[in-house]
Amino acid sequence: MRPLEASLLAATVLVFLLHVVRLPGRARHLRSLALIPLPLLAAQVLVEGARWQMIPAYALSGLLAAAWPARTAGWGRGSTRIWAGLGGMGLVVAIAVPLAVPVFGFPRPTGPYAIGTQTYHWVDAARPDIFTADPDDRREVVVQVWYPAVDEPSAPRAPYVADGRALAPLARLMELPDSTFGYFDQVRTNAVPGAPAAREAVRHPVLLFSHGRGGYRQHNTAQVEELVSHGYVVAAIDHPHAAAGVVFPDGRRVDLDPRMLDRAFIDSVIPFLAQDAIFTLDRLADLDRSDDVLAGRLDLDHVGMFGVSLGGAVAGETCKIEPRLGACLPIDVFLPADVVSDGLRQPVMWISRDADTMRREGWSESDVEETHRTMRAVFDRLPGAGYIVLVPGMYHVDFSDFPLFSPLAEPLGLRGPLDARRARVIPDTYALAFFDKHLKGRPAPLLDDPSRRFPEVLFESR
Structure with a gap:
């Protein structure tokens, strides 16, 4: 997996956890980190190039950012559970697809030229x-x-x-x-x-x-x-x-x-x-x-x-x-x-x-x-x-x-x-x-x- 792809997925995992984990009051400002995947997404597309295998990751990072206002306003335990279930499945897909179909590399040839x-x-x-x-x-x-x-x-x-x-x-x-x-x-x-x-x-x-x-x-x-x-x-x-x-x-x-x-x-x-x-x-x-x-x-x-x-x-x-x-x-x-x-x-x-x-x-x-x-x-x-x-x-x-x-x-x-x-x-x-x-x-x-x-x-x- 390419560096910016890995960074985007890591940031998406972090933001997902911030959405579903109960945080103490003094730490709730950390939910603003939900926007971090967006600049990483833009950088990945511009520098490394978009590919279809990353579409689930692109979609999930956008959904996490869109859900940030509702999460900071507070939602019930039932909503958190639904979000954790659906978001967790999305996260599995977002990680699995680019790993299963990677931007692969070629072995280094063994000759002198x-x-x-x-x-x-x-x-x-x-x-x-x-x-x-x-x-x-x-x-x-x-x-x-x-x-x-x-x-x-x-x-x-x-x-x-x-x-x-x-x-x-x-x-x-x-x-x-x-x-x-x-x-x-x-x-x-x-x-x-x-x-x-x-x-x-x-x-x-x-x-x-x-x-x-x-x-x-x-x-x-x-x-x-x-x-x-x-x-x-x-x-x-x-x-x-x-x-x-x-x-x-x-x-x-x-x-x-x-x-x-x-x-x-x-x-x-x-x-x-x-x-x-x-x-x-x-x-x-x-x-x-x-x-x-x-x-x-x-x-x-x-x-x-x-x-x-x-x-x-x-x-x-x-x-x-x-x-x-x-x-x-x-x-x-x-x-x-x-x-x-x-x-x-x-x-x-x-x-x-x-x-x-x-x-x-x-x-x-x-x-x-x-x-x-x-x-x-x-x-x-x-x-x-x-x-x-x-x-x-x-x-x-x-x-x-x-x-x-x-x-x-x-x-x-x-x-x-x-x-x-x-x-x-x-x-x-x-x-x-x-x-x-x-x-x-x-x-x-x-x-x-x-x-x-x-x-x-x-x-x-x-």
């Missing part, structure tokens, strides 16, 4: 957008790039999602109000917008990231920041019509296409989404030539791709058709039929779960079977290195930032039973070891003997 970020809007003039009916519409993408940067401890950090409108369709899909995720603009990451690139004139390997169906480019920010802190540039692609919502610089918002809920349609557009990644790679080459911050910093001879859920399928498809990709990491997803039939040629790591955990989460038997069958079919035919990492106790959402959103995720069964920190560290550590070995050429002891560090992981390599 600070992190900068910039966002780009690119139009592929050569490619029509197959999601729209207008043949003149060209494909547009929004890409956020994170990169190793100069450490600027006092610089403002980038918001998690700068424009909450992008996630309104996701909230609607979950049958929640459009504003549910609007407070994400108050969540701060570890990245500094536009920070100068790290001082040493080093080119860093590049990783492309593709989000899940109805997701957003930032939904694996914790994992992305961990990789960047160890010397990678990560470019996360917003796929319009496959993302929850994409807000373009001119204010337009493109929402999730309802057809993306149909599996046959999804299968038909995966190759098109893979072209988003290839187009992004082409534009990154332009940045390496002329961008004010990133020119000369991108090692485009060493490029990998990873993605979660649908993004993992897109990663597999892209790796099949794009020879510039030297390492492929699909996370918790099936692979497309053409990838299964044709195979992959570069090193591949799969990070997923065992079948029993999938069933425990509620996955259908057909989805469990397809995920494991397609993974195994490609793994068994790889011409080179391959790794299967299965983490029992992790649910699908655990492979994203979702567990950070609320401390109630596990008690409510919204995430897996595996310890939240371990559920974050295991995939991040394996991903880093995989890319270090196959893009940087570094030794990766974890991939040779993983049992010492993560004995719960089901690991296979070839």
Whole structure:
């Protein structure tokens, strides 16, 4: 909870007690403290920003102030009891809601590099957008790039999602109000917008990231920041019509296409989404030539791709058709039929779960079977290195930032039973070891003997 939020709630508790506790005559002037929450409320809204989770606290502090004249004039014991009961319930709600859905923070990355970020809007003039009916519409993408940067401890950090409108369709899909995720603009990451690139004139390997169906480019920010802190540039692609919502610089918002809920349609557009990644790679080459911050910093001879859920399928498809990709990491997803039939040629790591955990989460038997069958079919035919990492106790959402959103995720069964920190560290550590070995050429002891560090992981390599 943020400092002014905590101060407002503390003041509200104090004023509530002053209203319901019988005070001696000489202490009754303390009831004038009932007005204290009001300036704190104003300061909290102006400095930290209002959010819907604080509405009960805002309302209760206003009611306490409004009740002050009646309380100082004196009211009966029955009124005090009613006030104590209703006000007490309101107080519980006012405290519980912001604690249950906090303005969360991101873990501090473990690598030696600070992190900068910039966002780009690119139009592929050569490619029509197959999601729209207008043949003149060209494909547009929004890409956020994170990169190793100069450490600027006092610089403002980038918001998690700068424009909450992008996630309104996701909230609607979950049958929640459009504003549910609007407070994400108050969540701060570890990245500094536009920070100068790290001082040493080093080119860093590049990783492309593709989000899940109805997701957003930032939904694996914790994992992305961990990789960047160890010397990678990560470019996360917003796929319009496959993302929850994409807000373009001119204010337009493109929402999730309802057809993306149909599996046959999804299968038909995966190759098109893979072209988003290839187009992004082409534009990154332009940045390496002329961008004010990133020119000369991108090692485009060493490029990998990873993605979660649908993004993992897109990663597999892209790796099949794009020879510039030297390492492929699909996370918790099936692979497309053409990838299964044709195979992959570069090193591949799969990070997923065992079948029993999938069933425990509620996955259908057909989805469990397809995920494991397609993974195994490609793994068994790889011409080179391959790794299967299965983490029992992790649910699908655990492979994203979702567990950070609320401390109630596990008690409510919204995430897996595996310890939240371990559920974050295991995939991040394996991903880093995989890319270090196959893009940087570094030794990766974890991939040779993983049992010492993560004995719960089901690991296979070839």
